[in-house]
Amino acid sequence: MGQRLAKALANSTVGFTELVLVDINQPTNPTEDSRVRCIQKDLFGPGEPESLISANTKLIFHLAAIVSSHAESDFELGYQINLDVTRRLLEACRSSSSSIRFIFSSSLAVYGGALPEVVDDTSVITPQSSYGTQKAMGELLVNDYSRKGYVDGLVLRLPTICVRPGKPNKAASSFVSSIIREPLQGDEAICPVPASLPLWLASPDTIIENLLHAAIFDISNLGNWRTLNLPGIGVTIQDMLDALLRHSDEQTLAKVRFEPNEAISRIVSSWPGKIDNSRTLDAGFNVDLNFDYFIEQFITNDLRKSV
Amino acid sequence: MGQRLAKALANSTVGFTELVLVDINQPTNPTEDSRVRCIQKDLFGPGEPESLISANTKLIFHLAAIVSSHAESDFELGYQINLDVTRRLLEACRSSSSSIRFIFSSSLAVYGGALPEVVDDTSVITPQSSYGTQKAMGELLVNDYSRKGYVDGLVLRLPTICVRPGKPNKAASSFVSSIIREPLQGDEAICPVPASLPLWLASPDTIIENLLHAAIFDISNLGNWRTLNLPGIGVTIQDMLDALLRHSDEQTLAKVRFEPNEAISRIVSSWPGKIDNSRTLDAGFNVDLNFDYFIEQFITNDLRKSV
Numbered sequence: 289m290g291q292r293l294a295k296a297l298a299n300s301t302v303g304f305t306e307l308v309l310v311d312i313n314q315p316t317n318p319t320e321d322s323r324v325r326c327i328q329k330d331l332f333g334p335g336e337p338e339s340l341i342s343a344n345t346k347l348i349f350h351l352a353a354i355v356s357s358h359a360e361s362d363f364e365l366g367y368q369i370n371l372d373v374t375r376r377l378l379e380a381c382r383s384s385s386s387s388i389r390f391i392f393s394s395s396l397a398v399y400g401g402a403l404p405e406v407v408d409d410t411s412v413i414t415p416q417s418s419y420g421t422q423k424a425m426g427e428l429l430v431n432d433y434s435r436k437g438y439v440d441g442l443v444l445r446l447p448t449i450c451v452r453p454g455k456p457n458k459a460a461s462s463f464v465s466s467i468i469r470e471p472l473q474g475d476e477a478i479c480p481v482p483a484s485l486p487l488w489l490a491s492p493d494t495i496i497e498n499l500l501h502a503a504i505f506d507i508s509n510l511g512n513w514r515t516l517n518l519p520g521i522g523v524t525i526q527d528m529l530d531a532l533l534r535h536s537d538e539q540t541l542a543k544v545r546f547e548p549n550e551a552i553s554r555i556v557s558s559w560p561g562k563i564d565n566s567r568t569l570d571a572g573f574n575v576d577l578n579f580d581y582f583i584e585q586f587i588t589n590d591l592r593k594s595v
Numbered sequence: 596m597g598q599r600l601a602k603a604l605a606n607s608t609v610g611f612t613e614l615v616l617v618d619i620n621q622p623t624n625p626t627e628d629s630r631v632r633c634i635q636k637d638l639f640g641p642g643e644p645e646s647l648i649s650a651n652t653k654l655i656f657h658l659a660a661i662v663s664s665h666a667e668s669d670f671e672l673g674y675q676i677n678l679d680v681t682r683r684l685l686e687a688c689r690s691s692s693s694s695i696r697f698i699f700s701s702s703l704a705v706y707g708g709a710l711p712e713v714v715d716d717t718s719v720i721t722p723q724s725s726y727g728t729q730k731a732m733g734e735l736l737v738n739d740y741s742r743k744g745y746v747d748g749l750v751l752r753l754p755t756i757c758v759r760p761g762k763p764n765k766a767a768s769s770f771v772s773s774i775i776r777e778p779l780q781g782d783e784a785i786c787p788v789p790a791s792l793p794l795w796l797a798s799p800d801t802i803i804e805n806l807l808h809a810a811i812f813d814i815s816n817l818g819n820w821r822t823l824n825l826p827g828i829g830v831t832i833q834d835m836l837d838a839l840l841r842h843s844d845e846q847t848l849a850k851v852r853f854e855p856n857e858a859i860s861r862i863v864s865s866w867p868g869k870i871d872n873s874r875t876l877d878a879g880f881n882v883d884l885n886f887d888y889f890i891e892q893f894i895t896n897d898l899r900k901s902v
Contacts, residue, residue: 401819410709410711414820428728431728432728436725511708512723
């Protein structure tokens with residue numbers, strides 16, 4: 289997603305003289321744009337977050353994270369990257385003479401426990417994972433640093449992204465993309481949750497469009513709380529598989545095998561299946577039309593390139 | 596309050612071989628009990644929180660904090676004590692071979708912004724101060740460490756305590772006790788908020804009783820979220836002054852002078868004026884009867900001693 293965002297930024301009206309991509313694995317420049325610089329860095333290293341921020345820094349997308357199942361299995365690493373690095377980046381912004389828009393990607397994983405049927409901005413945050421806890425703590429930090437005027441912060445809780453291109457990762461939600469991506473690529477995929485499970489999704493194109501909007505929109509209308517649930521659509525696993533069949537055939541659908549996984553089910557089913565989009569739509573963010581569009585987007589943008 | 600709690604613990608049925616009181620100012624033993632040990636310590640110092648916890652540690656009351664107005668004026672110190680020390684204590688518990696009940700005192704300051712008329716466990720946490728932010732982050736940590744089984748944690752959000760004995764402190768709520776305590780002691784007091792402001796209060800005796808209950812009650816009934824709003828009563832400043840007059844005279848009442856303070860009003864009026872007590876009362880915690888009892892308690896326990 290970072291690569292896609294960089295490409296979108298380079299082609300957008302957002303003006304900049306330099307765009308730095310930072311990742312623990314050496315990033316590549318997804319554009320021909322010479323303003324893009326790629327840096328390999330472990331952000332937890334001494335002085336590393338601080339070294340990235342100067343008096344010329346105007347905009348930060350902080351997307352780096354240890355994802356949900358990984359943070360659950362490596363307790364210390366999750367707190368180091370998801371909490372400590374976020375805090376150190378905010379501290380570096382506080383020390384900078386520049387006014388910096390700091391966009392922090394958060395997650396549905398901040399929710400958990402008994403939730404109302406439709407979650408909204410007044411719903412309580414009771415995360416049932418260390419990842420959700422760390423993201424919820426980061427949200428509080430971004431709001432406090434913004435309230436004090438140390439950054440111009442914005443927290444975006446991303447819906448589960450589908451279809452994510454590439455390989456499965458250690459996110460508990462990794463299967464959400466796998467059950468569409470793998471069959472369309474001719475591979476098998478395992479679905480660890482029941483077909484009836486509701487999910488809250490957004491497509492990569494819509495997420496990128498909304499991240500760009502976050503860079504330029506007028507935050508002052510948000511009042512005193514800068515955490516937003518980015519718009520999504522609610523579908524069940526069954527809805528997703530029905531759409532997959534509409535865009536493929538029985539043989540492709542049969543590549544999805546249900547194999548219940550208690551640990552993944554517990555995490556994913558603690559997330560909300562429906563969220564009130566009205567506040568973010570009013571603020572000019574976009575939403576996907578239906579799940580068929582997710583599959584068409586993957587076929588157009590990713591599948592045709594890879595085959 | 597730590598001194599009162601130590602006295603109550605020594606006189607209670609809670610069994611222990613040693614009770615250690617730790618404070619940045621040298622604490623004194625409020626009992627004749629030789630099991631009580633007093634230690635002066637800056638908990639932010641290297642190795643300090645860790646040095647307090649051994650394989651014999653069974654129960655921790657973590658009451659230490661940089662209070663609200665202080666954390667607002669000293670941003671770094673607030674995060675160091677309210678967040679970092681809490682996290683280091685939890686980490687030390689995680690490293691210990693002992694199963695430790697960890698009772699963390701939190702605050703109404705975690706609330707803020709647009710609140711429902713009656714706040715309950717489903718109400719969103721949007722703190723409007725650094726102190727509230729730091730306490731909300733501590734709450735999340737205690738819940739995550741408990742979920743993972745690293746501590747047997749419990750978060751108690753204390754109502755504003757009134758009448759707090761002693762001197763005014765740097766809490767934004769310090770005036771809540773001052774406007775009763777100072778006049779009864781013959782001194783002037785300043786009320787920085789309007790008479791109509793609703794407050795959510797508990798008396799020192801009730802707080803201590805509830806802290807003791809927290810040490811022994813069966814947390815397993817709480818389900819998957821260990822944060823409780825300790826019971827309180829809702830009164831306005833006017834209700835408090837009416838009660839003061841009933842227990843004194845016009846001359847005493849006249850010692851309270853209204854002098855609006857924007858910064859204090861902003862913080863205190865962001866806290867809830869009414870909270871649903873039902874879950875905590877069901878769990879065996881206690882609540883005060885009415886505000887007259889707060890004044891009687893202060894006259895009996897504190898005023899008669901000091902004059």
